[in-house]
Amino acid sequence: MKKLEVLHFPDKRLRKIAKPVEKVNQEIKDIIEQMFFTMYEEKGIGLAATQVNIQKRLIVIDVSENRDKKLFLINPEIISLSDDLDTMEEGCLSVPGFYESVSRPKTVKVSSLDFNNKRIEFEANGLLATCIQHEIDHLNGKLFVDHISALKRNRIEKKITKLKKEGNLSSRKNTPNYKSAI
Numbered sequence: 001m002k003k004l005e006v007l008h009f010p011d012k013r014l015r016k017i018a019k020p021v022e023k024v025n026q027e028i029k030d031i032i033e034q035m036f037f038t039m040y041e042e043k044g045i046g047l048a049a050t051q052v053n054i055q056k057r058l059i060v061i062d063v064s065e066n067r068d069k070k071l072f073l074i075n076p077e078i079i080s081l082s083d084d085l086d087t088m089e090e091g092c093l094s095v096p097g098f099y100e101s102v103s104r105p106k107t108v109k110v111s112s113l114d115f116n117n118k119r120i121e122f123e124a125n126g127l128l129a130t131c132i133q134h135e136i137d138h139l140n141g142k143l144f145v146d147h148i149s150a151l152k153r154n155r156i157e158k159k160i161t162k163l164k165k166e167g168n169l170s171s172r173k174n175t176p177n178y179k180s181a182i
């Protein structure tokens, strides 16, 4: 299977709003498999289609220690968010090697289509809840750096642009908590 190319901030294509999937068919299932493959290869815990320049509302996630609990979301919709917030260090495969604290609702109730085009609902908390919200942001053209100060965001943008120019962006993948990148 071929690894899909992950776009990096500040690529403008990361700002596109993904379109809903009309029908879950073999093509969609194949894209999801390719996205899982890319996410595992990149050692991330989540990936949104927007990050691989596919403008469809698709997300893959695996927050398990053993990397064996695949979760996919098709046309995800947030049903409710808790008032309680959780603050976590977030990273992103599109912002390699940079981590910042972001506060988001602790619990999220979400719905998604399954492979039979049926809408299912479930509730998530902790890391999974953070991950789901981070990925849905991607589908709406938003990145975790939009949740931090403009000063920090501009600093990251400058550093990434410089690293990319020097051809050193991929070495950022060896940073200690890279495995938590979403």
Ligand SMILES: [Zn+2]
Pocket (backbone or CB within 6 Å): 091, 092, 093, 094, 134, 138, 181, 182
């Ligand atoms: Zn991300």
